[in-house]
């Protein structure tokens with residue numbers, strides 16, 4: 001699978017209950033560290049989520065490299081962001097819930113992705129004082145009440161996707177990053193230069209996919225350069241049973257309605 005220069009590929013897959021046969025086929029792809037993590041997960045749901053996400057990442061990345069999924073090695077930065085080791089220019093980031101796993105891939109710089117179920121909007125509203133700046137909260141409350149939960153979820157996923165793109169995660173950066181919506185409903189990114197000296201490189205969008213809010217972040221303009229694929233296992237009984245069966249999603253699956261993309265730095 002070829003990714004053009006300054007192109008983003010977004011892969012998604014449903015998280016569902018794995019058959020024992022499927023689980024047995026995924027486990028050998030994992031590293032010792034991953035198998036260790038898998039063994040410590042508290043219930044079958046979390047274990048499925050973990051295996052499906054690992055499978056998605058390894059098969060997607062290997063489809064872009066001449067390597068087998070099980071041969072891929074990863075390193076984590078000090079905040080836990082994984083990357084391929086040795087690095088080869090292929091960048092990725094993942095996010096998952098109990099329903100959906102996504103993997104964003106690019107050969108043109110670091111990327112970040114976050115998904116949250118729509119049903120989490122009320123939870124985000126409850127913790128907004130700790131996660132959003134005064135300006136973000138002011139702008140949120142200037143909206144009619146019915147629109148606030150969705151805006152809160154958009155803010156949350158945008159912040160997380162950005163912090164994942166730069167690799168520092170939530171602990172270090174939540175209060176240093178603002179997404180301020182203008183009067184046309186377009187978000188603008190404002191960042192404390194102490195945490196990111198190259199703020200003007202980022203482009204982003206936030207939209208909906210499969211009952212989730214999703215935010216994507218990349219250091220290049222990708223509006224017309226994003227391809228979306230669903231990853232599905234081959235039907236049981238076929239020879240390559242756990243090779244990814246991919247098909248390209250219709251363009252309107254994600255790029256619809258409420259999409260914003262912007263160089264967007266104040």
Ligand SMILES: CC(C)(COP(=O)(O)OP(=O)(O)OC[C@H]1O[C@@H](n2cnc3c(N)ncnc32)[C@H](O)[C@@H]1OP(=O)(O)O)[C@@H](O)C(=O)NCCC(=O)NCCS
Pocket residue numbers: 053078079080081082093094095096097113114115160163164165166167168169170171172
């Ligand atoms: C990264 C983070 C925002 C993810 O939050 P989340 O909503 O629970 O999870 P998501 O499903 O969206 O993403 C999880 C994936 O993001 C990736 N990830 C982990 N840390 C990351 C980071 N700092 N930056 C970018 N991506 C990261 C991982 O691939 C992870 O999946 P995995 O654990 O199965 O490998 C959160 O875990 C965080 O803030 N981590 C940083 C914590 C920290 O500072 N640690 C320092 C000591 S290790």
